[in-house]
Amino acid sequence: MAGKASAEAVVCSCPMSFLGGVDPVTGKILDPECESKGLSVAGKVFCFPFGKGSTVGSYSMYQLKLIGKAPAAVVNGSAEPIMATGAIISDVPMVDGVDVEMLRTGDDITVDADKGSLEVANVLEKHVVTSVVRHGDKILLLQRSRRVGSYRGQWAGVSGFIESGEDDEAAARRELEEEVGMKKAVLRKRLETQRFRDSDVVWCVHPFLFDVGRRDLELDWEHERSEWVSPADVARYPTVPGLQKVVCMLLER
Amino acid sequence: MHLTAQEERVLAGEEGPGRAKAMQLLVALGDIYGAERLIPIASAQVSGASFKTIGDAGIKFLEDFSEHAKVTVRTSLNPLGLDLRRWRAMGVDDDFHAKQGRIVSAYRALGVEPSYTCTPYLAGNRPRRGQHLAWAESSATVFANSYLGARTNREGGPSALAAAIIGKTAEYGLHMDGNRRPKVKIEFEEVPEGLVPLAGYLVGKIAGKRVPYIGGISMTPDQHKSFGAAMAATGAVSMYLLSSPDTRKRTDVSEVEECVHVPLSELNECAEELKGDDAWDLVAIGCPHCSEAEIRAMARFLKDKKPRDECDVWFCTSRAVYGRCPKELTVLRRFGKVLCDTCMVVSPIEKMYRRTASDSGKAMVYLPSLGRQSASFRPTRALLEAISR
Numbered sequence: 217m218a219g220k221a222s223a224e225a226v227v228c229s230c231p232m233s234f235l236g237g238v239d240p241v242t243g244k245i246l247d248p249e250c251e252s253k254g255l256s257v258a259g260k261v262f263c264f265p266f267g268k269g270s271t272v273g274s275y276s277m278y279q280l281k282l283i284g285k286a287p288a289a290v291v292n293g294s295a296e297p298i299m300a301t302g303a304i305i306s307d308v309p310m311v312d313g314v315d316v317e318m319l320r321t322g323d324d325i326t327v328d329a330d331k332g333s334l335e336v337a338n339v340l341e342k343h344v345v346t347s348v349v350r351h352g353d354k355i356l357l358l359q360r361s362r363r364v365g366s367y368r369g370q371w372a373g374v375s376g377f378i379e380s381g382e383d384d385e386a387a388a389r390r391e392l393e394e395e396v397g398m399k400k401a402v403l404r405k406r407l408e409t410q411r412f413r414d415s416d417v418v419w420c421v422h423p424f425l426f427d428v429g430r431r432d433l434e435l436d437w438e439h440e441r442s443e444w445v446s447p448a449d450v451a452r453y454p455t456v457p458g459l460q461k462v463v464c465m466l467l468e469r
Numbered sequence: 470m471h472l473t474a475q476e477e478r479v480l481a482g483e484e485g486p487g488r489a490k491a492m493q494l495l496v497a498l499g500d501i502y503g504a505e506r507l508i509p510i511a512s513a514q515v516s517g518a519s520f521k522t523i524g525d526a527g528i529k530f531l532e533d534f535s536e537h538a539k540v541t542v543r544t545s546l547n548p549l550g551l552d553l554r555r556w557r558a559m560g561v562d563d564d565f566h567a568k569q570g571r572i573v574s575a576y577r578a579l580g581v582e583p584s585y586t587c588t589p590y591l592a593g594n595r596p597r598r599g600q601h602l603a604w605a606e607s608s609a610t611v612f613a614n615s616y617l618g619a620r621t622n623r624e625g626g627p628s629a630l631a632a633a634i635i636g637k638t639a640e641y642g643l644h645m646d647g648n649r650r651p652k653v654k655i656e657f658e659e660v661p662e663g664l665v666p667l668a669g670y671l672v673g674k675i676a677g678k679r680v681p682y683i684g685g686i687s688m689t690p691d692q693h694k695s696f697g698a699a700m701a702a703t704g705a706v707s708m709y710l711l712s713s714p715d716t717r718k719r720t721d722v723s724e725v726e727e728c729v730h731v732p733l734s735e736l737n738e739c740a741e742e743l744k745g746d747d748a749w750d751l752v753a754i755g756c757p758h759c760s761e762a763e764i765r766a767m768a769r770f771l772k773d774k775k776p777r778d779e780c781d782v783w784f785c786t787s788r789a790v791y792g793r794c795p796k797e798l799t800v801l802r803r804f805g806k807v808l809c810d811t812c813m814v815v816s817p818i819e820k821m822y823r824r825t826a827s828d829s830g831k832a833m834v835y836l837p838s839l840g841r842q843s844a845s846f847r848p849t850r851a852l853l854e855a856i857s858r
Binding site for chain 2: 218240272274275276278279282295296297298300301304305
């Protein structure tokens with residue numbers, strides 16, 4: 217699975233078979249389940265979670281290569297033998313271990329199969345902390361002000377960018393102090409970094425759960441309003457992407 | 470995966486592009502399965518020989534590949550889509566024959582032996598206990614692991630070919646002791662003789678991906694063949710263990726996580742479900758390919774009977790077995806065609822027949838899908854009675 221390629225992405229969120237899933241003459245996606253049905257994979261970086269179906273699918277990719285309709289590269293969530301075999305016998309670079317949900321059809325992707333790496337030129341990764349602050353059975357939601365750079369007017373936890381070289385827990389505590397004036401907070405839980413794609417940004421969210429002893433707070437310029445809400449009510453607020461998921465995961469026992 | 474200096478050189482292309490490609494394939498698959506190294510194999514067995522299963526893309530790949538590579542260990546090949554000598558009598562058309570011919574030539578150029586059978590172990594390629602193999606045919610894999618005590622994963626066609634070229638395979642799965650222990654116990658109340666293939670059919674469904682430990686059944690070698698074939702068709706099972714009162718064959722059952730009891734009634738229900746029609750265009754026996762013992766037994770039964778001639782009959786076997794029992798085959802030929810090199814699963818049966826009866830549990834999986842047949846299961850004895858009087 218060697219080689220490099222740069223091309224536009226065609227993304228499918230469903231498992232894919234080259235036998236039956238892709239037209240052997242045109243390279244167009246045939247699978248009716250696929251949101252990219254009708255698009256051609258020829259010369260594109262073809263991204264999908266994993267391969268499925270008969271081993272003949274390996275030969276089908278080779279057939280596409282011979283008529284010049286093979287993808288420029290294959291990007292998978294997890295590699296399985298049929299797709300890996302097809303990629304190798306067809307000399308199509310392939311990388312795996314990629315979260316395909318973060319990719320969109322049309323993305324400008326560079327694949328380096330020798331290093332197993334992938335770059336998306338049009339997408340910027342931004343690392344932020346988001347803290348869910350809990351008091352009793354309520355959690356704190358903040359409405360973002362009109363002066364902030366993104367998601368104006370939407371509801372969020374206590375969040376902000378992690379500065380260069382900064383430890384993420386330190387960033388979370390700094391934001392607590394700056395945004396709501398809370399100095400004493402007890403860290404209860406933290407999660408692996410969660411990724412959310414929103415147009416040309418992948419938000420890499422570092423989630424934290426803090427308990428605080430009191431509900432009074434001081435808002436800075438970044439927020440308009442604050443509310444203490446029951447976790448089940450988060451869904452009723454227009455929130456920044458992924459907040460509800462993060463709240464659920466943090467409060468899960 | 471850790472490669473030796475010699476393996477690195479092959480990967481770098483110092484021994485040519487064909488061996489480099491084969492090595493790339495072994496290394497990529499080894500990485501996917503978490504193997505740490507390559508191990509030598511005693512033999513290989515390659516699937517993907519019928520034009521019906523690999524199509525034009527497969528032909529092209531094999532033709533291109535055969536220009537740069539040759540196998541370095543004994544390598545058998547799965548059945549073709551036709552009998553090389555009797556294809557016209559079978560009803561195969563010229564176009565299919567021409568394309569099948571290109572596949573045969575490509576494999577010959579690769580150095581693969583022209584055995585064309587799913588039972589290489591009856592055609593001279595019989596592994597010994599403990600040997601590591603890279604076999605692809607599912608029924609042969611399960612027989613090699615379970616009955617012969619050899620060690621092989623169920624390879625894909627290209628990966629078995631790559632292993633044959635390098636003479637090694639990645640060490641993972643059933644090559645390792647830890648993955649050969651049973652995970653599910655399946656206890657049969659009773660298995661009547663003709664229903665052994667269906668017992669395998671049920672085991673595959675119950676076991677899924679797990680190695681099963683099976684009680685309540687004892688089998689002849691030929692019954693192992695049909696039992697395992699059915700299991701490998703309904704499940705991703707490449708190995709089973711039989712419970713035995715023999716203390717020297719004691720099995721480590723410490724990892725068994727589930728016990729399933731299969732009453733006789735369930736086996737009978739399965740037979741009823743797979744019964745299908747009572748009228749057939751074709752009766753097909755020999756999936757997996759018939760052994761000598763099976764051919765002799767059928768000939769004994771049919772010797773003094775007359776054919777009913779109500780439908781076509783295929784007895785499928787390997788060219789090797791065919792050569793060993795000429796007298797018996799004369800008897801069978803009065804009742805139908807004795808075909809070598811092919812079978813009802815990989816031949817273009819859908820162009821010739823619509824309703825097929827077989828005594829094979831494996832065929833009950835592939836006849837309806839790959840063969841587009843209305844399939845009917847009958848025990849061997851019932852089929853022989855149906856075609857004779």
